[in-house]
Every structure is written in C-alpha cells, then in structure tokens.
Amino acid sequence: MVLINDDSRPRLEAWLAEATGATRVSVADEGRLGGGAISLNLAVTLDVEGGPLAGRHACVLRAQSSAGMKASISKMQEFAVLRAAFDAGVAAPEPIAACADPAVLGTDFYIMRRADGVGAGHKVVKSDEPQRGLARELGRQLGLLHKAGPDTAGLEALPLSDAAPALACIHSYRDWMGEVAARDPVLAWGLRWLEVNAPPPGDLVLCHRDFRTGNYLVKDGKLTAILDWEFAGFGDPMEDLGWFCARSWRFGRNDRQAGGLAGREDFYAGYEETSGRKVDPQAVAYWEAAAYVRWAAIALLQGRRHTSGEEPSLELALTGRMLPEIEMDLLRHLKAVGRTVEETSATEARAD
Amino acid sequence: MRANPDAKGLLNIALETFRYDLLPNIPPAQRYTALMIANALSIAQRELNGLDDAGHAMLAALAPLYGEDADGSLSGDELRKRVEGLQHRLCIEIAAGDFDQDGQGMLMDCLEEIVRARLGISNPKALKS
Numbered sequence: 435m436v437l438i439n440d441d442s443r444p445r446l447e448a449w450l451a452e453a454t455g456a457t458r459v460s461v462a463d464e465g466r467l468g469g470g471a472i473s474l475n476l477a478v479t480l481d482v483e484g485g486p487l488a489g490r491h492a493c494v495l496r497a498q499s500s501a502g503m504k505a506s507i508s509k510m511q512e513f514a515v516l517r518a519a520f521d522a523g524v525a526a527p528e529p530i531a532a533c534a535d536p537a538v539l540g541t542d543f544y545i546m547r548r549a550d551g552v553g554a555g556h557k558v559v560k561s562d563e564p565q566r567g568l569a570r571e572l573g574r575q576l577g578l579l580h581k582a583g584p585d586t587a588g589l590e591a592l593p594l595s596d597a598a599p600a601l602a603c604i605h606s607y608r609d610w611m612g613e614v615a616a617r618d619p620v621l622a623w624g625l626r627w628l629e630v631n632a633p634p635p636g637d638l639v640l641c642h643r644d645f646r647t648g649n650y651l652v653k654d655g656k657l658t659a660i661l662d663w664e665f666a667g668f669g670d671p672m673e674d675l676g677w678f679c680a681r682s683w684r685f686g687r688n689d690r691q692a693g694g695l696a697g698r699e700d701f702y703a704g705y706e707e708t709s710g711r712k713v714d715p716q717a718v719a720y721w722e723a724a725a726y727v728r729w730a731a732i733a734l735l736q737g738r739r740h741t742s743g744e745e746p747s748l749e750l751a752l753t754g755r756m757l758p759e760i761e762m763d764l765l766r767h768l769k770a771v772g773r774t775v776e777e778t779s780a781t782e783a784r785a786d
Numbered sequence: 787m788r789a790n791p792d793a794k795g796l797l798n799i800a801l802e803t804f805r806y807d808l809l810p811n812i813p814p815a816q817r818y819t820a821l822m823i824a825n826a827l828s829i830a831q832r833e834l835n836g837l838d839d840a841g842h843a844m845l846a847a848l849a850p851l852y853g854e855d856a857d858g859s860l861s862g863d864e865l866r867k868r869v870e871g872l873q874h875r876l877c878i879e880i881a882a883g884d885f886d887q888d889g890q891g892m893l894m895d896c897l898e899e900i901v902r903a904r905l906g907i908s909n910p911k912a913l914k915s
C-alpha cells in the first residue's frame with residue numbers, strides 16, 4: 435500500500451498546514467518502519483513554516499493497514515488514547531495531528547513525533563545483568579497511564595462495556611476464536627478457567643493492552659517511548675501487568691519474569707510508586723492466564739487474515755502456527771497457579 | 787502414478803539447499819524473511835512426515851477420558867476425524883462445567899499431551915524449554 439505519492443503529497447501537505455496552523459508544510463517520506471503487522475508506519479520528516487510548530491520534525495505517519503483487525507481500535511480512537519497518555523505524562527510519542535478525511539490519503543491516519551531507540555524484544559532483553567531500573571521505570575509508566583479512565587477528557591469515543599472487565603474480555607476472546615473455541619480443548623479449558631475464576635469488577639482504567647517488551651523503545655538502557663496503542667481500552671488495571679509478565683514476551687529470558695528484564699518486584703514497585711494502587715499478585719496471575727488465552731485468540735485472527743486470502747503474508751501465516759506454543763505456556767501457567775493455590779490452602783490449614 | 791522424487795523428497799532437498807547453500811549468503815535486510823521461509827518449510831516437512839504419529843499421540847491422550855482404547859489402526863483422514871470428534875466432545879464437556887470440580891488432573895495431563903503432539907510439528911524446540 436503506497437500512501438504518499440506525487441498525487442497525494444500535495445493533499446497531505448495542505449491538510450498538515452491547516453492542522454498545525456502553519457503557512458506551509460513539506461513532507462519527506464523516508465520509508466516504512468518495521469513492526470507494523472496491523473498498522474502501517476511510515477517515517478516522515480516535516481518541514482513546517484510558520485505557526486507554533488515551525489521547524490523540522492522527525493515523525494511517524496501511522497495508518498490503518500488494508501484489512502485492519504477485529505481486536506484493534508480505529509486510528510482516530512488511537513490518536514485520542516495517545517493524547518490522553520501523553521497528557522498524563524506517559525512516555526508516549528507526542529501526537530501531532532489526526533485525519534479522518536479519506537480524500538487526503540484514502541485511509542484514516544495520524545502523525546506523531548518519532549522516538550529513537552531499539553525496539554526488537556530479543557535485543558532489548560540482551561543484558562548480562564538484570565535491567566532493574568528499566569523494569570521499574572516501565573512499572574512507573576504503567577502506573578501513570580492507569581490514572582486515566584472513562585472520565586478522562588478526550589476518551590469519550592472509547593467503548594465502555596456494562597459487563598465486568600474480565601467477562602467482557604472473555605466474551606471478546608471467544609468471539610475472535612470463532613468455532614475454534616469448540617474444537618480446541620486447550621482453548622475451551624482456558625476460557626472456562628477464566629470464567630470460573632473471574633475477579634469481581636473493581637477500578638476501570640485506561641489499559642494499553644499490548645504493554646510488553648517489543649513495544650517500547652530503549653536507548654542507552656533508558657526508555658524513550660511506549661508504542662503500539664491500537665489495542666487500548668478500558669479494563670482492569672491488573673490486566674496490563676499480567677500481559678507484561680507473560681512468558682510470551684520474555685524473549686527467552688524466563689528467569690526475568692518482568693518482560694525478560696528483571697524480577698517482578700522491580701516492575702511492581704515502580705507501578706505502586708505512581709499508580710497509588712497496590713499490586714495484587716493473585717489478580718496478576720489471573721490476568722496472566724487471560725494473556726495466554728488472548729494471545730492465542732489474536733494469533734488465530736492473524737492466521738485467518740492470511741488464510742482468508744484477505745492479506746497473504748508469511749508472517750501472519752506463521753503467527754497462526756504459534757498456537758501450540760502459546761497453549762503450552764497457558765498450561766504451564768495454570769499448573770503453577772494451581773500449585774500456588776494448593777500451597778496457600780495447605781499453609782492456611784497448618785496455621786489453623 | 788506417484789512421481790519420484792515425491793513431494794516429501796522434493797521438500798527435503800529444497801529445504802536442505804535453502805538452509806545450507808542460500809541462508810548463509812542472504813544479506814542482513816532479508817535475513818528475517820529468509821528465516822521465516824526456512825521455518826515454514828520445516829513445519830511443512832514435519833507435518834508431511836509426522837501428522838499420523840501426532841494424531842496417534844492425541845488419540846492416546848483422549849481415549850482414556852472416555853474409557854476407550856486408542857485405535858492404532860487408524861490413519862489419514864479417518865484418524866483426523868476421530869481425533870477431531872473426541873476433541874469436540876471434550877470441548878462441550880469443559881464448557882458445560884464437567885471439570886470444574888473433579889478430574890482436573892486427568893484433564894490437564896490429556897491437554898498437555900495434545901499440545902506436546904502439536905508442538906512436535908509446529909515448534910519442537912519449545913518442548914525442551
């Protein structure tokens with residue numbers, strides 16, 4: 435999908451000039467950036483004449499990919515989320531402008547400031563010593579994000595469910611899985627376990643829903659930006675913590691349970707510092723189980739984008755074949771959680 | 787009228803040639819794509835060679851739940867249908883809450899065996915971790 439060509443560039447530049455209050459904007463397209471399995475990310479440099487943004491800016495133009503995906507929000511909603519996160523002091527890329535007029539590029543898109551750093555998970559986790567400071571900082575960032583919620587200005591367009599967050603999530607996972615939920619007993623058990631053990635509704639906060647190693651940038655050991663906001667929505671605060679700590683995002687560093695960086699205690703401590711909320715390890719364990727079920731459902735959706743012929747792609751096809759790996763992680767986790775419950779009950783019985 | 791070399795033979799030699807002759811010379815910018823190709827071909831190779839073995843392992847995991855012996859004589863489509871039928875039955879029982887109180891240990895053992903059989907095809911390395 436070519437977004438910027440000789441035809442569309444003048445339209446984009448005219449729209450940007452208006453949106454940024456400039457007299458003139460010129461856009462240099464520097465090519466596609468990696469990591470866009472669902473969205474299309476273009477590196478662009480803006481030369482802005484006049485107005486509050488006058489000067490040269492390295493930016494990213496982020497557009498809906500051809501097919502889009504069931505689990506993701508629209509680019510306009512994503513822009514609103516980015517704005518709310520940025521305003522809350524989260525290290526999200528600064529949002530510049532969003533466009534819902536198909537006459538400009540033919541698809542919804544927005545422009546944000548480009549951040550420097552390494553994102554690839556296997557590179558980020560590469561370190562002789564645990565990266566305790568980075569894990570703590572990511573906890574702090576998540577705590578800041580979770581201060582936003584349904585009452586935050588600008589988030590009115592995000593969907594709100596009447597159901598308890600856990601039940602709303604299970605409903606979505608089942609919907610994304612389609613008939614596979616009735617054919618694959620591991621997924622059927624995962625869904626059932628989540629239903630039976632669902633926590634009661636509590637605080638509802640703005641969740642990132644893909645907050646994990648691989649989705650943030652690091653430069654010289656320091657966090658520079660948190661990316662990929664397309665799954666964001668209102669949910670249980672512990673959901674993001676469970677997702678971050680899941681084995682799927684440790685990139686082989688299973689001894690460092692907080693995103694392959696360090697132990698959970700650093701991440702949790704950072705979170706408690708800024709969120710004003712205590713981490714509930716049992717709730718995080720529930721949401722880690724939910725993370726495997728959700729990741730399995732997303733892998734199925736990704737595989738289906740390929741097999742349906744909608745978007746033929748080797749990467750999507752292989753994601754569809756990751757299912758057994760994700761299911762093994764789910765079973766390992768459920769076994770470990772079962773053991774913890776048994777040990778806790780045994781300790782309590784002895785104490786009695 | 788099977789041609790010689792057959793599909794398995796062609797895939798084996800294509801993968802070996804790709805992996806040993808081509809992969810070391812792929813420029814860094816294309817290496818990720820090349821590794822994905824090698825991975826996809828390896829999965830296809832293991833599936834062509836081991837689908838029935840995986841099916842038998844899954845059947846052996848499922849049959850005891852229903853007090854049945856796994857039928858070792860099944861193969862191909864018949865085997866696949868038998869496994870799918872039992873998996874579907876198990877899904878219905880799980881969703882109905884049959885394992886909420888009792889039988890979870892047996893269920894977990896069965897599910898683990900099923901996943902191990904499928905991992906043997908899609909990603910055998912994950913069996914070791």
